[in-house]
Structure formats: C-alpha cells, structure tokens
Amino acid sequence: xxxxxxxxxxxxxxxxxxxxxxxxxxxxxxxxxxxxxxxxxxxxxxxxxxxxxxxxxxxxxxxxxxxxxxxxxxxxxxxxxxxxxxxxxxxxxxxxxxxxxxxxxxxxxxxxxxxxxxxxxxxxxxxxxxxxxxxxxxxxxxxxxxxxxxxxxxxxxxxxxxxxxxxxxxxxxxxxxxxxxxxxxxxxxxxxxxxxxxxxxxxxxxxxxxxxx
Ligand code: B16
Ligand code: MG
Numbered sequence: 578x579x580x581x582x583x584x585x586x587x588x589x590x591x592x593x594x595x596x597x598x599x600x601x602x603x604x605x606x607x608x609x610x611x612x613x614x615x616x617x618x619x620x621x622x623x624x625x626x627x628x629x630x631x632x633x634x635x636x637x638x639x640x641x642x643x644x645x646x647x648x649x650x651x652x653x654x655x656x657x658x659x660x661x662x663x664x665x666x667x668x669x670x671x672x673x674x675x676x677x678x679x680x681x682x683x684x685x686x687x688x689x690x691x692x693x694x695x696x697x698x699x700x701x702x703x704x705x706x707x708x709x710x711x712x713x714x715x716x717x718x719x720x721x722x723x724x725x726x727x728x729x730x731x732x733x734x735x736x737x738x739x740x741x742x743x744x745x746x747x748x749x750x751x752x753x754x755x756x757x758x759x760x761x762x763x764x765x766x767x768x769x770x771x772x773x774x775x776x777x778x779x780x781x782x783x784x785x786x787x788x789x790x
Contacts, residue, residue, distance in 0.1 A: 580762060580789065581742040583681060584714070584732040587692035589622060589748030589767055590782075592669055592700055594662065601657035602633060605650055612636045622768060623749030625693050625722035626651050655696075662696060667705040677783045678709050686789055687711045689732035691745065691752075693722055712736050723751040726759030733761070746785065750774070764788065 588594050599618040606613035613633055621629040630651050634642070642650075681688060688710050690697060695716035701707050712735035719727045726740075733740045745756030748767040753775045756763040765775035766782065777788055 579742070580686065580744050582687040582689065582733065582736050582738040583744045583746060583785070583789065584689045584691040584729050584756075584761070585710075586623065586745075586747045586749065586752050587690055587694060587697050587700065587715075590746055591674055591690075591706070592665070592704060594658075594665075594700065595622065597658055597661040598629075600661060601654050602629070604657050605654045606633055606636075608653075609637065609639075609650070619768070623693055623723045623747070623751040625716060626655065626695065628722050630654070659696065659699070662700060662703060665700065665703040670704045670706060671782075674782050675706070675709075677785055678706075680786060681789055682711075684789060687736045687738060689714055689736050691729045691732040692716065693719075693728060723749065724754040724758065726755045726761075729756055729759045729761060733759075744777075744788070746779070747775075 585591060598621060599615060602618065603613055611633060617632065620632055630647060678688065689712040690710050692715045697715035698713065712732060714728050714732035714735055718731055721727045729745050730740060733743045740760040744762045744764055746764045746766065747753050747756060748769050750769055750772040753763050753765055753769050753772060757774065763775040764777040764779055766779040769775065770778045779785060
C-alpha cells in the first residue's frame with residue numbers, strides 16, 4: 578500500500594534537546610539528592626514528563642512523595658528546561674532536515690508532528706519551523722504516552738489519513754513500538770535503529786527521500 582503521510586517525532590529526529598532535558602532533570606535530582614546520570618537519561622527518550630519523573634524517583638530513598646510534590650518537581654524541571662530552550666535558534670535545525678521536510682511535502686505527502694512533548698510548539702517557534710507541518714500532535718492532546726500509539730493515531734486523524742497509510746519516523750524504541758501498535762509503517766533513526774523493530778532504518782534524515790518517492 579502506498580504511503581500518503583509522514584508523522585515525525587520531534588526530539589531526537591528534528592531537534593536534539595536531550596542534553597537540555599538531562600541538564601534540567603540533573604539540577605532537580607541534585608537538589609533532591611537523587612543519583613542521576615546520562616544512562617538513566619537515555620531511558621527518558623520519548624517518555625512523558627511525569628513518567629520520566631517516576632523513572633528518576635527509582636533512585637529516591639526519602640519520605641514518600643505526594644502527587645502534589647511530584648507535580649511541583651516536574652514543574653521545577655520544566656522551568657529549568659524552558660530556560661534552556663530559550664537559547665535555541667534556527668541554527669538548531671540542519672539545512673538537511675529543513676530541505677527534506679519541504680521536499681516531502683512537495684512530493685505530495687502530508688506531514689504531522691507526533692511528539693510526547695508539551696513544549697513542542699514552543700520549540701518549533703524557537704527554530705523557525707512553526708508552519709512546516711500540516712498538523713501537530715503533541716503532549717497536549719494525549720492522555721497516554723509512547724509506547725501507546727495515541728500521539729500517532731491523533732496525528733493521522735488530524736491529517737485525515739488512515740494509520741496504515743502513514744510512516745512514523747522515530748529515534749526511540751518506545752516510539753517505534755507505538756507506531757507498530759498503531760498499525761503504521763515505521764522508520765528508525767539514531768538510537769532506535771538498534772532495536773531492530775522498524776520497517777526502515779535511516780542513516781541520515783534525507784534517506785527518507787529514498788522511501789518517499
Ligand atoms: P516535555 P519526543 C519527548 O519528546 C522527549 O524525548 C522526552 O525526553 C520528554 O520527556 C518528553 O518529550 C516530554 O517532554 O517535558 O517537554 O513535555 O521525543 O516525543 O519529541
Ligand atoms: Mg524522540
């Protein structure tokens with residue numbers, strides 16, 4: 578069946594904010610005396626903010642934390658994170674990514690974002706890509722985080738396309754699993770290549786042009 582649309586993950590595919598996530602969580606973890614390192618940070622790829630916090634709290638040994646306290650910790654991390662996002666500029670998206678997105682649309686495919694992040698629109702504005710997508714599905718329109726397919730199913734729905742006609746592009750195994758669960762084709766880039774579950778693997782972003790002919 579011919580593909581009609583592409584749904585892109587944001588962090589790890591279009592932009593690379595994992596170092597900002599790391600720094601922001603690290604600050605919060607240090608303040609709470611919780612051990613946190615880059616290996617644990619890797620487990621947060623594609624995972625929602627509150628689920629990320631639960632992973633970090635696996636190393637917490639203090640008094641039990643109320644839901645209110647957890648929300649305060651997540652909000653504190655998000656403040657740190659947004660301060661770092663403010664340093665982003667259009668130079669944080671490569672010409673390769675910009676030109677490939679434009680060419681995919683020119684070839685007649687619709688494109689949507691499919692990101693777990695509640696900061697997705699803010700990031701797209703910072704890097705001057707606010708109108709690059711026909712639809713945006715992000716952390717603000719979902720209740721279940723990847724590996725649940727909700728964020729991608731919404732993306733397909735916003736585009737008016739059937740899931741089976743969509744290709745999901747992801748850097749996280751949780752995202753590839755979500756795409757498969759949603760009945761979509763999947764393309765892995767970066768970290769997700771190693772999981773071996775995707776229909777296609779991309780060495781570089783513009784390899785998409787070989788799939789989307
Ligand atoms: P926020 P993606 C994900 O973005 C990140 O990979 C993940 O590390 C982060 O926890 C999640 O967004 C939520 O982000 O705190 O900004 O809502 O890869 O799905 O584009
Ligand atoms: Mg990602």
